[in-house]
Amino acid sequence: MKRKITLFIASPGDLAHERNLFRKTIEELNTGFGDGANVEFEALGWESTLALVRPRAQSVINENIDRCDVFFLVMHRRWGQDAPDAKPYNSYTEEEFHRAFERWKKSGKPEVVVLFKRVDPASEADPGPELKKVMAFRRQLEDEKCVLYHYFDNDHTFSNEIRDHIKAFAKGQLPQGEQGSKAVLLPLDALKKIQAAKKLTEQKIQEANVARDAEKKSQIQVSALQLQIAIDAANLSKEGNIEFARQKFAALVTETLDLKILSLANEFYTRTGDIDSAFLVLNKCLNIISPEEKSATRAEVYNDLGKLYLIRGEFEQAKEMHRDSLDICKVLDDKEGMARSYGNLGNLYSTRGDIKHAEEMYLKSLDIDKTLDRKKGLAANNGNLGNLYYIRGNLEQAEVMYLKSLSIAEKLEDKEYIANSYASLGNLYTSQRDFEQAEEVYQKAITIYKMLNHKQGIAHNYGNLGTLYWSQGDLEQVEEMYQKAITIYKALGCKDGMAFNYEKLGNLYQCRGDFELAEKMFKKSLNFFRELQFPETESINRKLENLKSIKEFQLEFQEK
Numbered sequence: 012m013k014r015k016i017t018l019f020i021a022s023p024g025d026l027a028h029e030r031n032l033f034r035k036t037i038e039e040l041n042t043g044f045g046d047g048a049n050v051e052f053e054a055l056g057w058e059s060t061l062a063l064v065r066p067r068a069q070s071v072i073n074e075n076i077d078r079c080d081v082f083f084l085v086m087h088r089r090w091g092q093d094a095p096d097a098k099p100y101n102s103y104t105e106e107e108f109h110r111a112f113e114r115w116k117k118s119g120k121p122e123v124v125v126l127f128k129r130v131d132p133a134s135e136a137d138p139g140p141e142l143k144k145v146m147a148f149r150r151q152l153e154d155e156k157c158v159l160y161h162y163f164d165n166d167h168t169f170s171n172e173i174r175d176h177i178k179a180f181a182k183g184q185l186p187q188g189e190q191g192s193k194a195v196l197l198p199l200d201a202l203k204k205i206q207a208a209k210k211l212t213e214q215k216i217q218e219a220n221v222a223r224d225a226e227k228k229s230q231i232q233v234s235a236l237q238l239q240i241a242i243d244a245a246n247l248s249k250e251g252n253i254e255f256a257r258q259k260f261a262a263l264v265t266e267t268l269d270l271k272i273l274s275l276a277n278e279f280y281t282r283t284g285d286i287d288s289a290f291l292v293l294n295k296c297l298n299i300i301s302p303e304e305k306s307a308t309r310a311e312v313y314n315d316l317g318k319l320y321l322i323r324g325e326f327e328q329a330k331e332m333h334r335d336s337l338d339i340c341k342v343l344d345d346k347e348g349m350a351r352s353y354g355n356l357g358n359l360y361s362t363r364g365d366i367k368h369a370e371e372m373y374l375k376s377l378d379i380d381k382t383l384d385r386k387k388g389l390a391a392n393n394g395n396l397g398n399l400y401y402i403r404g405n406l407e408q409a410e411v412m413y414l415k416s417l418s419i420a421e422k423l424e425d426k427e428y429i430a431n432s433y434a435s436l437g438n439l440y441t442s443q444r445d446f447e448q449a450e451e452v453y454q455k456a457i458t459i460y461k462m463l464n465h466k467q468g469i470a471h472n473y474g475n476l477g478t479l480y481w482s483q484g485d486l487e488q489v490e491e492m493y494q495k496a497i498t499i500y501k502a503l504g505c506k507d508g509m510a511f512n513y514e515k516l517g518n519l520y521q522c523r524g525d526f527e528l529a530e531k532m533f534k535k536s537l538n539f540f541r542e543l544q545f546p547e548t549e550s551i552n553r554k555l556e557n558l559k560s561i562k563e564f565q566l567e568f569q570e571k
Contacts, residue, residue, distance in 0.1 A: 013051040016181060019079035020056045021107040023089035029169055036170045050181050055079055073110055081180050082111035082121045087128040090144040124176050125160040132288055135261035150254040171501045197245045201275045208271055209238040241272045248279060264292050268299055270308055277315055284466050284503050289319055310339040310348050317355055324506035324543045329359055350379040350388050357395055370399050390419040390428045397435055410439055430459035434472050441479050449479050470499035474512055489519055510539035530558050
């Protein structure tokens, strides 16, 4: 007899589509994962009471909440239907959440998961009364840190969040009390530019006072206020108050024309995984800059856009942006900008597996960095070249480059570069079968990436740990690490990260003899590799053909 797990979804009326998608996802899980795990999922919500009670009776809905195993609250822009009979709550949705939450506090059931559909910065900058309540609720959840909450962007990421949480619950792997938002440290250089600009505006305000130019003073005060809000937002994000920071940045990116502020906002959105908002900010930057202007600022914006396209797996667009940036830097004879562009092109080629062109770009960048004594560039390019040597099997030279990179990063006290070096050394030690040292540096890298809320770094090193545990034969932890990596890559929309980790899961399930699940993982991987036009497409096709042969042999053997 199958174990039954009841799932309740609460949401305001603006998420009717997601409610239908929730039920569709449950049905798919029942016919796939549920059959294999001997589990049956039952979807509950206010719709399930309509056949029994008309008009809608909240008391019947509350009974479903009292018996559910997992409670999902999904919110977007609305707070919910007014509930005059549910005081002290302002809506039935709010009442439903608190009923489930109070039950969880008393008994540990149900698991409570909150999902927010992302809202564009312009709407958050000027919210109506409903959205204001949603935003205040997000801040409350962040402050209390006792309920899981995550963001989703579209149908795909919504279904993935629902599917992943339900499967994790069924397997007893749902994290307890894990809060989604952690401190985000924004680049020190970008923050210094903002602080310097703020000091300059304060001087200009004094000059306007002396000149008794009230109009000019008023204009400068607006600029000074925006710069101070940017500084406040950066400090809030550093302290882990991401929702407060998000709302301040939302107001800024809607109102300001200051490119320094917009650059800082782009870093915030990129590092918190809100790639759509990062694109909006950078495109606003391009609209502010004159199309004819060949400036270092435009080159930086192109570089940042290239990085976003690379996250999305849109390689041709990424390449175009980095090439455009490089062309501008050459015209300006901006050596530092050229070094950055060459390095970013090297990253792009490396991701595509084009080692020859990647090395060419990294060496060009490194030559400039040596001439300029650009420490950050030296740390990055030594590490990048170490990766290429590692791929080629030149482990001794790879270790030399990694340790060079780590030494420079430690002198700079640059946490991100230190973490990058640890991750690379972990790969090296794994290949040398020094598993203890490999795990130690991977965990050090993950600790730093979590502190920085560097989601790609966290995901990448979960994948690395999966490979390490595979080498040790700990297949249970292998699956957990790859699944964790995939969850983060899904949230980022990072297609190549999903593709490689689905392939690794396929390899794992094939090794276990679960050929149906292996086939499913390989097909997911294949879809992404095809979309990205990666050469791995051919190897995945071969794996699927091999699986087909194994299944045909098994069937033939059973018939005999």
